[in-house]
Amino acid sequence: MRKTEDIRVYFDEVENTYSEASKSWKFVYSWLDSVIFALVVIFVVFTVLFRVVGVNGRSMVPTLHNGDWLAVKAINMHYDRGDIVVITQPNKLNEPLIKRIVAVAGDTVDINFADGTVKVNDQLLKEDYIAEPTNRMFDVAFPVTVPEGCVFVMGDNRNDSLDSRSTIIGFIDTRYLLGTAEFRFFPVGEWKIG
Numbered sequence: 084m085r086k087t088e089d090i091r092v093y094f095d096e097v098e099n100t101y102s103e104a105s106k107s108w109k110f111v112y113s114w115l116d117s118v119i120f121a122l123v124v125i126f127v128v129f130t131v132l133f134r135v136v137g138v139n140g141r142s143m144v145p146t147l148h149n150g151d152w153l154a155v156k157a158i159n160m161h162y163d164r165g166d167i168v169v170i171t172q173p174n175k176l177n178e179p180l181i182k183r184i185v186a187v188a189g190d191t192v193d194i195n196f197a198d199g200t201v202k203v204n205d206q207l208l209k210e211d212y213i214a215e216p217t218n219r220m221f222d223v224a225f226p227v228t229v230p231e232g233c234v235f236v237m238g239d240n241r242n243d244s245l246d247s248r249s250t251i252i253g254f255i256d257t258r259y260l261l262g263t264a265e266f267r268f269f270p271v272g273e274w275k276i277g
Contacts, residue, residue, distance in 0.1 A: 133157060134261060135268065136169050136181070142238030142245070143167070143181055146212050146276065152269040153181075153276070155262040162187065162234060162260060164203065167276060170236065172259035175251050181264065182236035182246050182255075183212070186229050193226035194248070199241075217241040221249035232257055 138151040146167070147153070155169050162168065162184055170180040186192045186203045193202045199216020201208045219242040229235045233254040238244025246252050264276055 133265070134169075136179070136261070136264075138181055139178070141243050142240050143183070144240040144243070145214050146183075146239045147181065147264075147267075150269075151267055153264045154266050154268060156265045157262045162257060162263065164190075167264040168234075168236065168255075169261040169264065170255050170259055171261050172255050176245070179261070180236075180246075180252070182238050182244070184234045185237050185247075186235040188229050188231045188233055190235070191226050191228045192235050194220070196220045201237075212239050214240045215242060219243075219248075221245075221251075223248050223250060223253075230254060234260070 133154045134157045136153050136155050138147045138149060138153065140149055153169075164184055164187060166184045168182060168184060170182060172180075174180070185201065185208070190203050191205075193205075194200070194217055195202075196218055199218045201210065201217055217237070227235070233256055235247045236252075236255055237246040237248065247254060267273055267276055
């Protein structure tokens, strides 16, 4: 009788130990499952809906600065004037560019470098976002009309930006637009893009 009770106590202890271990593993599994699910969701969001792109250079100052990190909406079939875009069109610089769309297909762009103003379709642009007036010219003669399927882009730091004013960059084929910059990841707290 004593042996039977000892065996029963032994199995109760084993069962309690197994039960506690099982509860611990269930907690760890539940926690791990949640972390993996969150990582998969983040991966899907940032490979299908958004891309993360770093800003390199000063061409978009004061809107964007060297070292900023942006979330770029990758699914975009329509681009508007004022959109900040990431450009992957091959160029002599051999690097992606981040610029602002100034004009879309069919628009006529005219720049008066003497007074630094930009007109699109004979309308003077109100450009609160630029660092200074557009005084730097390159080799493109103005006015120009943007061809079908293209956009005309410039950096917000107009006098320190190589952009559509130069034949090195030229008009941008919309097939080479990675997407529009939606918000800033870094620096933290400066989410909004002007």
